Amino acid sequence: MTPLPPSEPSILLxxxxxLEAQKIRFEINRIxxxxxxxxxxxxxxxPGASLxxxxxxxxxxxxxxxxxxxxxxxxxxxxAGTLEKDEEPIESMKRELGEEAGYKANKWDLLGxxxxxxxxxxxxxxxxxxxxxxxxxxxxxxxxDEDIEVLHLTKNELDKYISSGDELLDGKSLTAWYRACQFLxx
Amino acid sequence: MTPLPPSEPSILLxxxxxLEAQKIRFEINRIxxxxxxxxxxxxxxxPGASLxxxxxxxxxxxxxxxxxxxxxxxxxxxxAGTLEKDEEPIESMKRELGEEAGYKANKWDLLGxxxxxxxxxxxxxxxxxxxxxxxxxxxxxxxxDEDIEVLHLTKNELDKYISSGDELLDGKSLTAWYRACQFLxx
Numbered sequence: 001m002t003p004l005p006p007s008e009p010s011i012l013l014x015x016x017x018x019l020e021a022q023k024i025r026f027e028i029n030r031i032x033x034x035x036x037x038x039x040x041x042x043x044x045x046x047p048g049a050s051l052x053x054x055x056x057x058x059x060x061x062x063x064x065x066x067x068x069x070x071x072x073x074x075x076x077x078x079x080a081g082t083l084e085k086d087e088e089p090i091e092s093m094k095r096e097l098g099e100e101a102g103y104k105a106n107k108w109d110l111l112g113x114x115x116x117x118x119x120x121x122x123x124x125x126x127x128x129x130x131x132x133x134x135x136x137x138x139x140x141x142x143x144x145d146e147d148i149e150v151l152h153l154t155k156n157e158l159d160k161y162i163s164s165g166d167e168l169l170d171g172k173s174l175t176a177w178y179r180a181c182q183f184l185x186x
Numbered sequence: 187m188t189p190l191p192p193s194e195p196s197i198l199l200x201x202x203x204x205l206e207a208q209k210i211r212f213e214i215n216r217i218x219x220x221x222x223x224x225x226x227x228x229x230x231x232x233p234g235a236s237l238x239x240x241x242x243x244x245x246x247x248x249x250x251x252x253x254x255x256x257x258x259x260x261x262x263x264x265x266a267g268t269l270e271k272d273e274e275p276i277e278s279m280k281r282e283l284g285e286e287a288g289y290k291a292n293k294w295d296l297l298g299x300x301x302x303x304x305x306x307x308x309x310x311x312x313x314x315x316x317x318x319x320x321x322x323x324x325x326x327x328x329x330x331d332e333d334i335e336v337l338h339l340t341k342n343e344l345d346k347y348i349s350s351g352d353e354l355l356d357g358k359s360l361t362a363w364y365r366a367c368q369f370l371x372x
Contacts, residue, residue, distance in 0.1 A: 005354050009258045017205050019212060021228025024306055026205060026212035034253060035333045042207025043256045044230065044306065067220060068304040070229045072195045075304055082305075114355035117303040118254040118261055119268075120210055120230065147221045163368045168191050169300035171357025178364050182349045 008034055016040065023047055023082050046123035050089040051080035051172055052097050052130040053180040054105060060152040062101050062133070063173075067147035075168045076151070076161060078176055080125070089126035097130060099142030101150055105130035111179040116172050127176040129183060155186060194220055202226070209233055209268050232309035236275040237266035237358055238283050238316040239366040240291060246338040248287050248319070249359075253333035261354040262337070262347060264362055266311070275312035283316060285328030287336050291316035297365040302358050313362040315369060341372060 011032040018027045025045040032038050054062040067074050081096035083089065090108060097103050111127035153161070161167045162174065180186070197218040204213045211231040218224050240248040253260050267282035269275060276294060283289050297313035339347070347353045348360070366372070 005259055005261070005352065007258050008253065008260065010255050019203050019205055019214060019228070021214045021226060024228050026228065026230075028205060028207045031255060033255060033331060033333065035331075037331055039331050040207060041255055042205070042210050042212065044212075067194065068301075069196050069217060069219060069227055070306055070308050071301050071304050071310070072193050072308075073191050074194065075191070075301060077304070112351045112355065114357055114360070115254075115257050115261060116357040117307060117309075118257050118263070118354075118356055120256055121303060121307075122256050122258075123303075124257070145219060145221075145223055145225050147219065159368065162364065165298045166191065168304075169298065169361050169365075170304055171300055171302040171361050174300070174361035174364050175355050175357050178348065178360050179355075182345065 010034065013038065042120060044117075044121040044123065046082070046121055047085070048083045048089070048124050048126070049080055050083065050093040050096070050126040050128065051078050051176050052093050052105070052128045053078055053111070053176050054097060054101060054103055054130040054133055056133050056152065060154060061158055062103065063151045063153060063158070064100055065149040065151055071168070073168060075170050076173065077170045078173045080172060090128065093126075093128055093130070096142075098136055098140045100146065100148060102136050102139040103130070103133045104136060106132035106134070109183065111176060111183060114172060114175045125172050127179060129180055196220065199224065228306060230303075230307040230309065232268070232307055233271070234269045234275070234310050234312070235266055236269065236279040236282070236312040236314065237264050237362050238279050238291070238314045239264055239297070239362050240283060240287060240289055240316040240319055242319050242338065246340060247344055248289065249337045249339060249344070250286055251335040251337055257354070259354060261356050262359065263356045264359045266358060276314065279312075279314055279316070282328075284322055284326045286332065286334060288322050288325040289316070289319045290322055292318035292320070295369065297362060297369060300358060300361045311358050313365060315366050
C-alpha cells in the first residue's frame, strides 16, 4: 500500500471542549504548531473511510446520486463508507460496494489515499479501483438513512456532468476519478 | 456563475449541542430527512471558501506545500481560503493569492463549485483559474499560523506527484485541477 508522507505532529496542550455524533468527534484543541505558535483549532476526528471507482466489464462507471443532509442536496459520488472499528479499508469497501451499489468485484487495485478536508478533519480516505463486477441478485441492507440512486455512466457522460456544473462536485470522488484515469491511462 | 443543483432541505427538529472554533461551528442536530426518517447528525457549518489554480505565463502550476494541523502533515494544495463575512468568493481569492502565493492575477475564470466533505460539512468551495500572473514584490501578510512553501510545477511533475503517492492528495485541489484540465483542454 502506498505510504502516507511522513507525519509531523503538533503538540496538544489542552482539549477545551468536545462533542461526539455517530462515528465522528469534534474537539477544540489548544496546540503548539511546528513553527512554535500556540493556537486553538477546531478539528473533526474521523475513523477514516474507503471509496471505490467501480467499472463494469462494458466500461461503464458506477456512481451514486445520494442525498446529503449536510449540503441539503443530492450529489454524484462513488460508493464509499466510514470504517468500522478495526476494519480494514478493503474489507469495508467490499461491504459498502454491495450495500450501496449492489455489486461484488473480483479485481481490486489501490489508487492511494486522500484527505477530503485537511483544514479541519483528520479523515483519510483509501481509494480503490473495483473491476470484474458481478451484480448481486439481492442487494444487502445498508444504513437506514441512505437515499441512493445507482447510475451507470460512460466516461464522456461523467466528464460532461463534471464540466457542466449540473451536478455538484464531490472532492473524494473527483480525486479518485483522476487517479483512476491515471491508473487506466484513460 | 454556475448554479448549484437544487436544494432539498431536511427539517431541523432540534439542535442538541453546538461548539464554535474560529470560523466553523459544529452542531448536533436532530433532523427529519426527505425519506421521512428522523435521526441525529453531527455537522460542520462553514462560511464557504474559494480556491485558485494559478498558472504562470510559462505554463507552470503554482502550488503550496502547507502544514496542516488536522492531519499533522505537509500536503500539496492550491492557494485557498475561508470566506470572511459578506465577502465575495472572487475578492477573497484575490486576497489569498497574494497572501499565500505572492501573486496577482489579471485573468480569472470560474471553474465551478465543489463540496469537500458532503458527509459532515456544508462547506462549498468556489474554484477559479488564475492566469496572467504578476509576482508581487512584497508578499502581503497572511494568517499568523500559515506555514507554507510555494512550488512551481510542470503538468508532468504535478501528475507524477499525484500518481506516486509521495505527496498526500487533497480533495479540493484535485477536483480543481481536473476542472482546470477540462477547461484548458490539457
